[in-house]
Amino acid sequence: MTEEQTTSHIVSYPDVKEPQKPLAEKHASPRKAAVLSFNPDGSLCIPADLKEKLVHQPMKVNTPNRSTTGSKENLTPESRKRKKNNGPAVWIPPPQDCCHFCYTKDVTKKLGELKEIDGILAHHSCLLFSSGLCQAGNNEEGLWGFLTPNIKKELSRGKRLKCSFCRLPGALVGCHKARCSYTYHLTCGLSNGCLMQYYDNFRSFCDNHRPRQNYLEEMMGKTVECAICGDMIAVESKVVPQHILVTECCNMTPLHRECIQAQADASGYFFRCPMCNNEKKFNSIMKIMGINVPQSDAVWEKDGYYDDLYVEHWRCDVPICLHPDGRKGDSRNNDKWDLMKCGTCGQAGAHPFCLGYEKRGPKD
DSSP: OOGGGOEEEEEEESSOOOOOOOHHHHHHOOSEEEEEEEOTTSOEEOOHHHHTTOOOOOOOOOOOOTTTTTOGGGOOHHHHHHHOOOSOOOOOOOOTTSOTTTSOOOOOTTTOOEEEETTEEEEHHHHHHOTTOOOOSOTTSTBTTBOHHHHHHHHHHHTTOBOTTTOOBOOOEEOOSTTOOOEEOHHHHHHTTOEEOOSTTOOEEOTTTSOOOBOOGGGTTOEEEOTTTOOEEEOOSSBOOTTEEEETTTTTEEEEHHHHHHHHHHHGGGOOOTTTOOOHHHHHHHHHTTOOOOSSOOHHHHTTTTGGGGSOOOSOOSSSOOOTTOTTOOOTTOGGGSOEEOTTTSOOEEOHHHHHHHHHOTTO
């Protein structure tokens, strides 16, 4: 091939050293031009010393990130960074005597009781909030109705799921919001502002999608007293903070979340608004906002705090009792010994004969 049969063109290729240039010019044009030749039929004539430098690079295709699709408006830069995938999850066996779902052995009211079956330890709440687990048996079967094969299958699924907060595998709790890819351990979610609804389907919401309440406009800038503990609550913004809840049944009165949860733990079936005594609407709102209302009797009913109220008063309280058998003597089929009790409190009584004797005196 002669020089008359070739045509010169200017092309660029990578990995060729260039002389030192100013910083702006260096970054603007990091490649160096070289003269290559083309054959008359249009094919490229590549010198032998350049064939080793020209390596085919696969074309990169930009695909949308499913982790942020549909929820960009609700994500902060910190949450975007936290949700970034750093590679596949590496399975780590749970520590000894710890829950296989959350890797802790704490027993709290939010986590529930810790039980074991076939070498698997699990909290009651960890089972309830697992996205792919359902109660397939009666409450007496397995762990609270969760059968062993289903629990093992769910744990196997968790080996591929990485927690959005601690980055460890086994994140079986997911945000209920559609197209939200947040997954986390129950303990991680509770520590990072996620909301758990302890009723119905036991749904969970991440901090970006959890339900929130708003103050009334006329309450802005005011300081209100908590009706349970008596501490003052300052209303500074329209959106109610996470540690505060408002009673939508009576003028949106703010209360501390911890105070309401403590009242719910003590009241059980008798849980109601401390302001207006509303039960149905107050219970519904508090459950939506993450208050765990136990399905049990109140503590004052279980521990016998008021057992004395159920004891019928049966004695004569007149200073001088004339009944032959004493103050607790029965009627003896005689109306004058039929014990009468106070119609108001029921905690005082007297025999008619003794009461009449007190009024008429010993001479009568």
